[in-house]
Amino acid sequence: MKKSLILLFLTFTFFSYQEILTAQTSKVSTQAELQEAIFNAKAGSEIIMKNGVWNDIQIKFYGEGTKENPIILRAETAGKVTIEGVSNLRIGGKYLVVKDLHFKNGHTPTKSVIQFKINNDSLANYSRITNCVIDEFTQPNREDTDHWVELWGRHNQLDHCNIVGKSNFGPTVRVFLNGNENVYNYHQIVFNHFGPRPRKGGPHGETLQIGDSYTSMTPSYTNVSNNFFDKCNGEVEIISNKSNFNEYRNNIFFESEGSLVLRHGNYCTIDGNVFIGNDNSEFIGGIRVINTGHWITNNYFYKIRGNEFRSALAVMNGIPKSPLNRYNQVTDVVVAYNTYIDCKSPFQFGVGTNIDKKDVLPASEIRSARPERMLLANNLVFNHEEDQYPVVNYDDVGGVTFKNNYLNSENKSDVSNDGIRTSVFEVKKISKDLYVPTKNQEDVYHGFDFETIKTDLFGADRQKQNSVGAITLPITGNPLLIQKELYGTKWFSTEASNYKPKTIAVSSAKSLVSKLKSAHSGDILTLNSGVYKINATLIIDKNVTIISSDKGKKAELRFATGVTGFEMHPKGVLNLENLSLKGDKTQDAIVTLDKNMSKAFNLFIKNTEISKFKSVIKAYKASFADTIAIDNSSIKDCLTGILLNTEIDAKGDYNAEFVFITNSTFDQVQSSVLNYYRGGYDESCIGGNLVLKNNTFTNCGKADESGLLIQNHGIVNVDFSDNTFKDNPVKEIAVLWGEKGQKPVNNTMSNSGEIRIEQNLKQKLMY
Structure with missing residues (x-):
């Protein structure tokens, strides 16, 4: 009898447990089923979205899980549930987990793709987004602002996600601190793969922003660790720190055109990060310092070639009594145990004062608050070139103390100090981007609280073996091998496809239109010599090359009255080579869409003749070219030239990042040849690049x-050299910006006006 009762009890318990398991797991295939499952979810529930495309869906995921039994929303198979169209996800409650979803082929209808709150009364706490992908889920209109992930509440986590391809306005990930319920948040942003993020052409293209100017004195305690920032080129700030007590540890910044910027806020820790540049870009930066109490330790910088705002260590002057949205003075900052290999002038002070250091002038009254009580100690600088200029000072550095910093060759900087020492030492190459010293430099400075720097870049105990620089010997293995599989998901990759471009022969106008439409990105269309009478605009929405098959005989594209030549669409890349383009002055040769230019286009024109058009290139507002390059070409008898002048809102934006015009001739262009414009000014922005x-x-x-032949108002980087100007009836050829070091070099002018240098160009401050 007793045994029977026990058996009956166990049987009842087993079936009750099975019933609980069944109740906790819900597999859904429609939006209605999903919302019903969310409504009924309890601690321990798991909601499984069926594999497939979920289109135009706005998910509100809410509930009260527990630490031991969170509520989980996941894909049936990781990566096989795609969220597309006009869609987003909002979560609110406690201990919620979302995993394995893929956002693509669409955009959010609100200000965020994933938001850790449903509304102001329903924030997320102790919740997690993991193993998800947001892939080019960008707004159709590049000027529309959103954030792909917004963190609100406290103790939330974003981990093992891939977030790639944001091209519209707004930081990719943003942490909000508005209200007491969002401060002391202790968010974790870890093991993610950020990027690539394309150049945006102006500000508001950060990958990560923590806080804002008006909450910048607020404690956040956000942890950003073990992430891979991969070609995050949106703007000069990869990370914009705007709050207090945040930590940035063990991240890799790979060929990202910007810096980790301590823009606002105080007492941040930047430890164990790796910054990798290359020989080809001066836009790749390191760490920019503003404000108080930061500790910058154990970081490794390799081939950071940038100057000023993009130097390996850029220390700004502050503004006395600065408003919250400007620049506070640098005080009580420690920079210790860092390694700089082949970096161009790694330490730059007084950045932003815009002073030629050869002139003995004080900093401007606006930017006059120099660093105070700043310490640089135990840093190692090695350059394979003999000449070293480790310190660039745009203003006095009397408030900076240097202790036991070592160079491998003579210091030729203006700043000499007993704390900047030359020592004969060597480095050895461990991997593509990692050089380590062959022996330890053991004469280290023991400063106040330095005992808290317990380990080196790779976690070795500094108490057992200490040395100058980020790395102590011995090291084991190769700890800087970049293993992308450690970051983001296991199932998503940004690697290019294995498609092999084809060469496609074209012999008629009809064939050109049809084969252009069916071509794959990367294909080459070769045109036989002859005249192609084009009666329809040629759409460029992929990477395509159009070239004459006979280099000695240019194929001629003759466009009918009123027919635009080429229309550039998002992600369109047009390569024109050895062609002749002709209009009748009623059409534009190359034009962008007038709206919904969500992504950048590129244009390369080589050995090509362009004649009799209303304009050569016309960019509409909110369109953006990463690169426009015209080389060895002829442009003649057009009403106007290259129009990149529609961003006139004084917000710092512009229509093209790089404009190269080289080895070419311009004849009888009735209006200005080039109008390349940036409205609004912030001295830290890249600000466009022109090579003429x-x-x-x-x-x-x-x-x-x-009365100007070349208009380049507000463009920061200009090379204006070796040009010939003859019989151009203009008042002035160009106005160059003296404050930015612009000057004409080896130009020849005859009956063509003058090139004027205006030292302080009138610009409207963006903020």
Whole structure:
């Protein structure tokens, strides 16, 4: 009898447990089923979204899980549930987990793709987004602002996600601290793969922003660790720190054109990070310092070639009594045990004062608060080139103390100090980007609280073996091998496809239209010699090359009255080579869409003749070219030239990042040849790049009301050299920005006005 009762009890318990398990797991295939499952979910529930495309879905995931039994929302198979169309996800409650989802082919209808709150009364706490992907889920209109992930509440986590391809306005990930319920948040942003993020052409393209100017004195305690920032080129700030007590540890910044910027906020820790540049870019930066109490330790910098705002260590002057949205003075900052290999002038002070250090002048009254009580100690600088200029000072550095910093060759900087020492030492190459010293430099400085720096870059105990620089010997293995599989998901990759481009022969206008439409990205269309009468606009929405098959005989594309030549769409890349393009002055040769230019286009014109068009290139507002390059080409008898002048809102934006015009001729262009404009000014922005070199301009500009042949208002980086100007009836050829070091070099002018240098160009401050 007793045994029977026990058996009956166990049987009842087993079936009750099975019933609980069944109740806790819900597999859903429609939006209605999903919302019903969320409504009924309890601690320990698991909601499984059926594999497939979930289109135009706005998910509100809420509930009260527990630490031991969270409520989980996941894909049936990781990566096989795609969220597409006009869709988003909002979560609110406690101990919620979302995993394995893939956002693509769409955009959010709100200000965020994933938001850790449903509304102000329903925040997420102790919740997690993991193993998810947001892939080019960008707004159709590049000017529309959103954030792909917004963290609100406290103790939330974003981990093992891939977040790639944001091209519209707004930081990719943003942490909000508005209200007491969002401070002391202790968020974890870990093991993610961020990027690539393409260049945006102006500000508001950060990958990560923690806080904002008006909550910048607020304690956040956000932890950003073990992430891979991969070609995050959105703007000059990869990370914009705007709150207090945050930690940035063990992240890799790989060829990302910007810096980790301590823009606002105090008492942050930047430890064990790796910054990898290359020989080709001066836009790749390191760490920019503003404000108080930061500790910058154990970081490794390799081939950081940038200057000023993009130097390996950029220390800004502050503004006395600065408003919250400007720049506070640097005080009580420690920079210790860092290694700089082949970096161009790694330490730069007084950044932003815009002073030629050769002139003995004080900093401007606006940017006059120099660093105070700042310590640089136990840093190692090695350069394979003999000449070293480790310190660039745009203002006095009397408030900086140098202790036991070592160079491998003579210090040729203006700043000499007993704390900057030359010592003969060598480094050995461990991997593509890692050099380590062959022996330890053991003469270290023991500063106040330095005992808290317990380990080196790779976790070795500094109490057992200490040395100058980020790395102590011996090291085991190769700890800096970049293993992308450690970051983000296991199932998503940004690697290019294995498609092999095809060469496609074209012999007629009809064939050109049809084969252009069916071509794959990367294909080459070769045109036989002859005249192609084009009666429809040629759409460029992929990477395509159009080239004459016979280099000695240019194929001629002749466009009918009123028919635009080429229309650039998002992600379109057009390569024109050895062609002749002709219009009848009723059409534009190359034009962007007038709206919904969500992503950048690129244009490369080589050995090509362009004649008789209303304009050569016309960019509409909110369109953006990463690169426009015209080389060894001829442009003649057009009403106007290259129009990149529609961003006039004084917000710091512009229509192209790089404009290269080289070895070309311009003849009888009636209006200005180039109008490349940036409205609004913030000294830390990249600000556009123009190379105008070895060109000839003849009989151009007579109909331009501005009286300027070349207009480059607000563009920061300009190379204006080796050009010839002859018989151009303009008042001035160009106005160059003296404050930015712009000057004409080896130009020849005849009957063409002058090139004027304006030292302080009038610009409206963005903020």
